[in-house]
Amino acid sequence: MRRDTATAPPLSVEEARARILANLMPVEDTELLRLSAASGRVLAADLSAREPVPGFANSAMDGYALAAHSLPQSGERHLRVIGKSLAGHPHTGTVGADECVRIMTGAMLPPGCDTVIMQEEVRTAGEEIVIGAGHRAGENVRLPGGDIPGGSRVLSGGRRLRPADLGVIASLGLAQVQVRRRVRVAVFGTGDELREPGTPLAPGQIYERNRYTLGASLANLGAEVRDLGIVPDEPAAIRAAMHQTMQADAVLTSGGVSVGDTDYVRQILGELGEVRFWRVAMKPGKPLAFGRLGRAWFFGLPGNPVSALVTFQLFVAPALRALAGEAYREPLTLRARTLGAFDKRPGRAEFARGMLRREAGAWLVETAGSQDSSALSSMSRADCLILLPAAAATVPAGSEVEVMPLDALP
Ligand code: AMP
Ligand code: MG
Numbered sequence: 020m021r022r023d024t025a026t027a028p029p030l031s032v033e034e035a036r037a038r039i040l041a042n043l044m045p046v047e048d049t050e051l052l053r054l055s056a057a058s059g060r061v062l063a064a065d066l067s068a069r070e071p072v073p074g075f076a077n078s079a080m081d082g083y084a085l086a087a088h089s090l091p092q093s094g095e096r097h098l099r100v101i102g103k104s105l106a107g108h109p110h111t112g113t114v115g116a117d118e119c120v121r122i123m124t125g126a127m128l129p130p131g132c133d134t135v136i137m138q139e140e141v142r143t144a145g146e147e148i149v150i151g152a153g154h155r156a157g158e159n160v161r162l163p164g165g166d167i168p169g170g171s172r173v174l175s176g177g178r179r180l181r182p183a184d185l186g187v188i189a190s191l192g193l194a195q196v197q198v199r200r201r202v203r204v205a206v207f208g209t210g211d212e213l214r215e216p217g218t219p220l221a222p223g224q225i226y227e228r229n230r231y232t233l234g235a236s237l238a239n240l241g242a243e244v245r246d247l248g249i250v251p252d253e254p255a256a257i258r259a260a261m262h263q264t265m266q267a268d269a270v271l272t273s274g275g276v277s278v279g280d281t282d283y284v285r286q287i288l289g290e291l292g293e294v295r296f297w298r299v300a301m302k303p304g305k306p307l308a309f310g311r312l313g314r315a316w317f318f319g320l321p322g323n324p325v326s327a328l329v330t331f332q333l334f335v336a337p338a339l340r341a342l343a344g345e346a347y348r349e350p351l352t353l354r355a356r357t358l359g360a361f362d363k364r365p366g367r368a369e370f371a372r373g374m375l376r377r378e379a380g381a382w383l384v385e386t387a388g389s390q391d392s393s394a395l396s397s398m399s400r401a402d403c404l405i406l407l408p409a410a411a412a413t414v415p416a417g418s419e420v421e422v423m424p425l426d427a428l429p
Contacts, residue, residue, distance in 0.1 A: 036334055096149070265313025276308045356420075
């Protein structure tokens with residue numbers, strides 16, 4: 020390990036995130052996917068519309084298609100219904116003055132028509148309809164290109180595809196889409212005390228949690244996970260695990276990055292790779308080793324389960340999004356009023372687990388329970404993190420704070 024990182028003071032959260040994001044380059048390889056398999060993947064390049072959408076003028080309503088000059092200026096006018104245009108079955112003949120065509124939503128406007136009158140707004144009289152005054156030329160018509168003009172850019176490269184995006188791509192007639200490959204992430208936990216759920220515990224042992232919380236978080240981000248299991252607190256075992264991860268895009272470990280007697284991860288990262296920083300002035304989550312291991316970016320997350328999850332969300336998730344090629348976006352936050360006090364000391368940013376509720380048009384936030392870094396149940400209960408800035412001391416009840424909804428985190 021380099022001397023300067025060993026003694027450097029903890030970084031602020033913003034500085035740490037900026038340093039992480041500064042050097043990340045998106046994975047370059049792309050793959051062509053069927054549209055139905057592309058949800059949540061990151062678009063490799065801009066997508067433009069060759070043709071306009073819709074491709075032809077069509078009706079927005081069930082009713083009657085006609086030419087605007089057949090509309091009465093005042094009083095009523097009788098028009099003869101000369102045919103039908105159904106969705107997928109256009110009426111091909113021309114429609115003249117004093118004529119109209121029965122038309123359904125999505126059906127093509129017949130030649131000579133530019134206006135649709137809703138069926139609720141006409142009377143039928145045998146072969147004819149009767150229309151009153153007050154209609155507008157062009158009403159209830161969807162014009163070609165009204166949704167997407169031909170030649171326009173529809174989606175930008177770096178977009179993580181959402182359901183509506185897939186529909187937009189389908190509307191262009193594209194069956195496949197070029198996306199960046201998934202980010203490959205290797206994960207292992209460290210700790211002699213850790214056992215897999217489903218096995219008995221000896222005295223002093225606990226069940227492993229972090230590979231479950233991190234694995235699920237990685238799955239939500241669409242990463243390809245290689246799980247190396249639990250590695251004991253032995254330098255040789257940690258070295259061996261690290262050797263296996265050097266080809267990944269990112270490596271996540273949990274535990275063993277602090278200053279305890281068996282915390283070897285940082286030291287071995289320094290031997291086999293490079294430690295860029297390892298402390299952030301925050302709670303939960305102070306020890307967070309960031310560096311380089313082979314061609315991978317290395318995140319040595321703290322062992323405490325809440326710390327591991329919070330540092331994942333604040334630092335690893337934005338990094339993985341950047342590696343995936345996604346454009347960076349600040350996390351969404353909202354303002355809320357605290358229902359109780361939050362103990363805090365100045366000098367480090369704190370991320371308290373909170374529960375939001377809406378009352379009389381305002382967001383209120385209360386503690387989700389224990390703020391101990393090992394208490395996962397309050398993380399499970401929480402629906403937001405309350406952002407208590409580094410400079411702040413204890414935040415009294417009734418204060419306005421910024422909160423980050425947990426399901427809106429990047
Ligand atoms: P460490 O950072 O290794 O000192 O771990 C800090 C605390 O987190 C200790 O109480 C560990 O037992 C606990 N811990 C570490 N890794 C895990 C894990 N994967 N699952 C649950 N607890 C863990
Ligand atoms: Mg440990």
